[in-house]
Amino acid sequence: MSSISMVRGLVLISALVFVAAGLSLGEDAEKEMEEGTDAVYGVVITNASWVDEWVEISNLGDSAQDFTGWSLRDEQNHTYAFPEEFVLLPQGIVLVHTGVGDDTANDLYMNMGKPIWNNAGDVATLMDVDGRVVSQYPEPQEG
Incomplete structure (x- = not known):
């Protein structure tokens, strides 16, 4: 050869x-x-109470996640912008409340004057800084 x-x-x-x-x-x-994007971030909406007006977000990943520029919205497009430099630690959980209160590492407040979540059922959508859907609760049914 x-x-x-x-x-x-x-x-x-x-x-x-x-x-x-x-x-x-x-x-x-x-x-x-x-x-889904949650595979990238390790962040998911793990629970919600439409009656008590809160959404639970968990960081199931191994890295802290900065939520600067992220948002949470309902089906009617009521939108909550996370505080600048809010970081959810690995394995951390934060409750986002509709009502008024003082933000902590585990509780954030939308400071809305009235309820926004539909008690009969709603969809919470977590979006990253680029507007991509990170997680939804309840998860959409595949069909």
Whole structure:
């Protein structure tokens, strides 16, 4: 086998490996998108009380999550912007209350003068700084 044939063979093999790796990376990115953004952040809405007017958000990840620029909204687009530099520690939980109060590490207040969540059922949507849906509660039914 000539050295030119060997080089062509190596180039072909390298190209095939590169294409295969590219397909694999594409599949991983697609899987991540299917799993939702919460797979990236590790942050999810874990509970809510429409009657008592609070939403529970948990950081199930191993890293602290800065919520600067994030928001929480209901189906009627009542929107709460998280305080600048609010950070939820790993394995931490925060309750976001509709009513008036003083923010702490575990309780945030929307300071709304009236209830916003529909007692018969509502959807809470957590969005990141880029406006992507991080989590919804209850989770949408696949159909």
